[in-house]
Amino acid sequence: MQAIDATAIRTWGIPRLLLMEHAGLAVARVAHTRYPSSTEPILLCCGTGFNGGDGLSAARHLHAWGHALRIVLTGRLDQLREEPATYAAIAHRLGLPLMELTTPQDVARAEEWLAACGLIIDALLGIGIRGDVREPTASLIDRLNRSGKPIVAADVPSGLDADTGVVHGIAVKASVTVAFGLPKHGCLVQAGPSHTGSLVVDPITLPRTLLNGTTNAA
């Protein structure tokens, strides 16, 4: 999937922003259609990588559809680069509340938002995870899993290895996972099925021939 993503961007000239826009739209659509009666705010949990950018992109759509949103970021806003920074700036201008979490103790500050939300979106970690989940993300995932609230995961449940289905210390137990491009093998094997929930696959406008292997990814 990383090779397909890179080929779409570098060889086909599809800006990453377009892919992220459609990834965010896919997540927002699933949240909006599967949990239409939820009038409580949506808690959007974002990491500082491109997976977090997908979540911040979803925020724009959900806001446009009238949802109340609260965003927690597992890092500082000034760590965001490129497209995720663009979407974070838009979220700021839309007036969406955002809390930066940098230590495990900070997770307690998000407790009120967690208790008040009707739905969680997990955009903490995607296919770029390296090693066991670090703090404060690990504490946040533990808290999300114990909340009893429905969770929509972006691409892959955070903490689950997208290739092997092994849990990197701790992983989100999602109600629904919206996979971008192709379903990730790790969602289907090992601990994958017990963490993925139902699986929705959205092509996010990646070229069909790249996804079906007719055109080789670099």
Ligand SMILES: NC(=O)c1ccc[n+]([C@@H]2O[C@H](COP(=O)([O-])OP(=O)(O)OC[C@H]3O[C@@H](n4cnc5c(N)ncnc54)[C@H](OP(=O)(O)O)[C@@H]3O)[C@@H](O)[C@H]2O)c1
């Ligand atoms: N075609 C596609 O599939 C497609 C297209 C567009 C977007 N995307 C999205 O982009 C995602 C991949 O983005 P990405 O490569 O930026 O990776 P990522 O999954 O967002 O992960 C990288 C981020 O997570 C942090 N991180 C890595 N390992 C960690 C750990 N063990 N504990 C805590 N934090 C950790 C990194 O911080 P450090 O750098 O500080 O380690 C970095 O901020 C996909 O999953 C998808 O959501 C995919």
